[in-house]
Amino acid sequence: MRLARRFLAPLATAVLLASLPALAEEPVCAPVSKVPLERHLRQLSLDLLGRPPTYEEYQAARAKGQVTVEDVRALMNKEEFYTRVRAYHRALLWSNVSNSVFNNGNSRLSGTGSATDAMSLRGNSSRPLRGANGQTCDNAIAQDVCSARQDPHVDPALPSTAAACAAERYDERGVPMPVSWDYDTNFYTCTRLDRDASGAAIPGVTSCETAIANKPSLDSIRYFCDMRLVGSTLVPHECKPRTLTLAAVVDAADNNRVVAYADASSRLDRCGLKLTQRRTGGVEIKGAYEPQRGCVHREGYVTRPAPFWSAGSPDVKVCAIEAQTRLANPWTLEPCTTARFNGDRSCGCGEGMRRCEAPNGSTHTARIEAISEEPELIAESVVRRDEPYFNILTTRRSFLNGPLSELYRDPQQAVGVLSVTAPAEPAVLPNLPFAQVDTWKEYVRDPEHSGVLTTPSFLYRFPTQRARVNHFYAAFLCKSFAPPDNARQPAAEDACNRENNLAKRCGCNYCHATIEPTGAHWGRYAERAALFLQPEQFPRYDPKCRDCALSGNTTCGGECGQYVMQAYDGDGANSLGLLKTYLYRTADEEKNIESGPALLAQRMLQTGDLERCAVRRVWQEFLGRPMSAEEQRMYLQPLADDFARDGHRFKALIERVVMSDAYRRID
Structure with a gap:
């Protein structure tokens, strides 16, 4: 199978928007020699289906004496073709996010849950919980049964009543104590x-x-x-x-x-058996438990239903700390629904152990694989239904499987690893158990969504607004950002070099005058996350954040991370408390923020660049090389025009390319 090479120019060197370079002119010689029938069929089968023809398919082609348009269409109706479509868009979108999502493993459990190996957090998380890394609870002592002492020579006598046992094994608000x-x-x-x-x-x-x-x-x-x-x-x-x-x-x-x-x-x-309390300003904080220095404190075990990733399986043995389901520390009221849960003795893994991960890492792998696959399924659905191809950039339709259904429906899942806004209300989302990784259900996302451009895969794979713009231009417009040949930097002392707005900074403005307003289309999506910044929760301006910034409190209790909290120039000083994405924006750019990526796709459809780029990419995919200068003159615009007249149907474009003389030519 021919493979297409794809390149992405780095933004670090970008200063001019330009078309991707074509290869040197390669004149098309006449007369054109075409490949034989059998080789043509083999090319088509390999390119469209990823396999050589069967004996029966060879026989059928020989009997007809030619490969017809109907034969090509029949090949594009096979399931193998849609597998090729998914692979094509996986390469186009770079949709594998396995290296884009950092997982430190602090929420990953160890242990099998068996009678001798209770499930627990044993990595870095076990230090604040038990006093040292790599520690589990006491597998031999049940948390709720006071009938044994590991060190009876120094520990208090066993409690004589159930009430005394409960008072020893739990504090006044039910937090498990060491056994x-x-x-x-x-x-x-x-x-x-x-x-x-x-x-x-x-x-x-x-x-x-x-x-x-x-x-x-x-x-x-x-x-x-x-x-x-x-x-x-x-x-x-x-x-x-x-x-x-x-x-x-x-x-x-x-x-x-x-x-x-x-x-x-x-x-x-x-x-x-006694724990210490964390001190702040010399004052002991009740409920903020800390293991004593030099000691490993082990709580006992309890028995609980199987965790969400194996729901329906037999009950499992779980350490008492991890078995807790609180939403907040009952003493300090600090939330357990954030990444801090695995360092707070009072939190635990939540209902169904949803805040934690499976011991073998399979939950994280399943989530990442599902996130990576979602945009491919969106693209496949558009091609399968023969819809206008650029619906892949605008459709609200999407798909989810068990891991995504659980992730979107339960905000406690993957806390500290994934920051994802549910794409629709829970009532709209198909309800699938986590184990159904191969079952995909269709649903419609909320109005702010726009095709593959707002999927967690795209947002995580391209974590900044500038990176999102860069890949959109490279993948769908066949354009990159590069300096003009006559670009000149001003003198070092020129004030223009100190301009914080890159759209105006000398040298940078060649490129960023386009990048910055285009990036505004993702302005309601947080960077380095897949969070949609709802206007109700994240207004354009927040006076509370401004007040914190003016008082020098640049964190504001962690509530203003998306806002301008420090000033580096006059505009910044006047923008404290402003949502970061609105900094340096014109009125037109603010419209881009509110309209989202869908507006960008609609605008690009007016230029013809989307059609021409699609032609060039399909050409390279099926001929194994870019268009030569002569082929661009002969084929590019006619194929783009036909693509538009055909309603932007992707299969129709492929059909025209593989039936062209260039595809059958012997070079």
């Missing part, structure tokens, strides 16, 4: 006490109590005797600080036992 602890080996070196100096087992030493009974001098470090898992067995260890300058701190009132290790600048207190 066991270990010394963090990043701070301590822990040595087994059930072995002698030669490494032989000491008979009868199976706990800290028996170790102390065997060697009474160990009673002084009772609090630093830690029952630690070795394989599946708890073994007594003596834990000493790695920092050699830390000296033992003893409590005379407690039989001279060591209660901490400290020096002039640092202190490590004994571990236990």
Whole structure:
């Protein structure tokens, strides 16, 4: 199969809008020798279907003595052709966003949920939850059953009533507390006490109590005797600080036992079941729990229904922190519906564990693959229905599968990884379970949407307004941004070089005088995200943001990230509290913001550039090379005119190209 090369000029060197260069003139020699019938059929089958003809198809062509227009149309009605259409638009739109969405894995669970391996957040998230990276809960102790102690030699006695058990295992507002602890080996070196100096087992030493009974001098470090898992067995260890300058701190009132290790600048207190509270301004914040330095605090496990990615499966074992479903910290009222949830002990993974990801990363992969596939299906649907081709830039019709249905219908999914506005109200969206990755349903998006140009795939793949403009011009107008041959920079001291508005800055204005007003069509879509900035939520001007900016509070509690909060010139100073996308805009450009990408597509249809570019791209796709200068003279405008007269039907354009003399010519 012939492959077309596609290039994108970088905006960093852009200063002039120009057509993509054509190859040097290649005269078409006469008489034209055409490929034989069998080779023509093979070319068509490979180009249209991605496979060689079958024996029966060869036989049918030989019997007719030629390949007719009807044969080409029949090939374009096969499912293999629509697979080729999807592949063509995948390359045209660069719709793979796997490298465009950063996922640090902090919301990804580990564990199978089995009886010995509870699901939990064990990566970076486990440090604020349990005190160290890579930690899980206590798989041996149920959170709601007070019948066991891992370190009974130092822990309080077991609660005698259900009420006392609940009070120990949860705080007053239901946040799960630790049921066991270990010394963090990043701070301590822990040595087994059930072995002698030669490494032989000491008979009868199976706990800290028996170790102390065997060697009474160990009673002084009772609090630093830690029952630690070795394989599946708890073994007594003596834990000493790695920092050699830390000296033992003893409590005379407690039989001279060591209660901490400290020096002039640092202190490590004994571990236990109690958590510390975060301090702000020297004040302890109730409910803002922090693990004690040098300690690993483990809560117990609970049993819950299977998570959303495997709904309907048997119940699973989940660590008590991750099993929580709150929308906010019950003490501080900080939200659990943002990326901060995996560092707050009171939040958890949400209902159905929707804020977290599957242990093997399959949920993230399924979402990314679905986002990448959506624009291809939009393009395929337009071609399959023989609609005007440029509907791919304007249609509100789209498709979703299980992962997208769940993502759009539940804003708690993928928090901190994907920032996506649901393209329609939940009542409009098809309701599919996550597991249905291969089932796609059609629906109609809200009025602000415009074909492939507002899909999460396009918005994430081209994360800034300028990048979106650049690819639109390259893909659909066959134009790039490049400097004019006679471009000259003014002297370095010229004030024009310091102009913040790139549409006016010397040298940059050649290109950005076009890029900036064109980029305004995506002005209601956030950069580096797929968020639609609803006018009701993000008005053109927000006085609250201006007041914060004037007071020096440039974050304004995280509520003004989309607004101008700092001034770098006079326009900026007069624009504090203005939505960033409106900065430096003219009245006409503000209309572009409100009308969206659909207006851009409608305007470009008036120029003829969309038709000519489509002709050039189809030509390169099916002939395996760009048009020569002579071929542009002979074919470009006639094919573009025919394309327009045919109602911009993509299959009709392909038909004309593959039935042309140039396609059948032997070069």
